[in-house]
Amino acid sequence: MFHSAPEKTKVVTAVVIGAGCRGSGYASYALCDRHPFKVIGVAEPRDDFRNKFVDKCKIPKENIFKDWKDAAQKEKFADCVIICTQDKLHKEPAVAFAKLKYHILLEKPMAPTEDECMEIVKTCKSEGVLLQVCHVLRYSPWAMKIKEIIDSGRIGDVVNIQHLEPPKGAASRCLDCPSSIERVCPYSAKKVYLEKLSNGHKGWPLSILHSSPDIENITELLKTGPYGKCVYDCDNDVMSNQVVNMQFKNGATANMTMIAFTEAICDRKVTVFGTKGELQCHGAGHSLVLYDFTRGDHDRIDTTAKMMKGLTGHGGADFYCIDSFVEAVVQNDPEKIRTGPDETLYSNMLVFAAEKARKENKVVSMAPDGTFT
């Protein structure tokens, strides 16, 4: 049971502790056409900020304080308190006002130490007062909608697929699966391969299974080979999603997120944050966008790739890859190669290090020669 819920039509009254940036912002709620709400008290040591706030909210004299402690000396005179002091000054007023039975809106972070955080929570619970911490973005319409959509199941489970059990009644091979289950499974091999084939498509991914795909040979391969196995019930131990976090010697950090199930296939999105600008790539076929912090504007940089027949893979990069190699051979120039022995060895060692970190659940350090511990 929470202490004293005001009636719906009653004006909710509040005291603001710290009338700086955040505190004066929340006071504007009184101007919104929502629930009746009035700020009737303030504690703020800076005269100019306090006076401005008092004028804005028309605070009665007896409820104007220079320090939160003075406000907490008084008996409870409002429904709630809005605590917007600096981080180190959250715990003391939060605990004091909870004990006075004020409901609390507390700026984030709750407090700078674990002990202080725990004390705030313990006190608010034992006093039966509401506590809301201003993790504001969790209240934004987009964040609330994301949660609603995830909770509704519309995008399925947000997990690594290896953690999922096959649906009840599913067969271990798609072609043997009851149609009621197969029809609604996005990973049905029947859909991925046979339906595409019956629509006249013979390229990727069918061309991976057979050099001349037709209904007979693809059906046979799905009946017997690995591509016909149920994704939820197979021996594939490759992660369906993974995040690798890296930190370099100069303090730069990078994270790589790999997701197997996406609308775009084989696409990469890259963002690089520098000290003077931000560079974004939304995948093949898009321009790069460079935002310059000094100028405050965007440059769109065209990266349209040549699409050479037979070499259109990876958004056209297949062509550039072999083109570099042939160029290097022609000119006998290793500089033309961007992925030669040393770079490639290091990249591969990085992958082994990431796998060690994942499997052993630990941070792995790499030396310049690619060895790691």
Ligand SMILES: NC(=O)c1ccc[n+]([C@@H]2O[C@H](COP(=O)([O-])OP(=O)(O)OC[C@H]3O[C@@H](n4cnc5c(N)ncnc54)[C@H](O)[C@@H]3O)[C@@H](O)[C@H]2O)c1
């Ligand atoms: N939720 C968010 O998105 C968000 C964003 C920015 C800041 N914050 C947090 O909000 C809090 C306030 O930040 P801010 O930017 O408004 O700071 P601010 O410095 O503008 O405001 C803090 C106010 O507290 C006053 N104060 C100091 N001692 C006091 C006392 N004894 N009694 C009463 N008031 C006192 C200061 O004079 C100041 O006006 C911080 O904890 C900050 O980390 C949260």
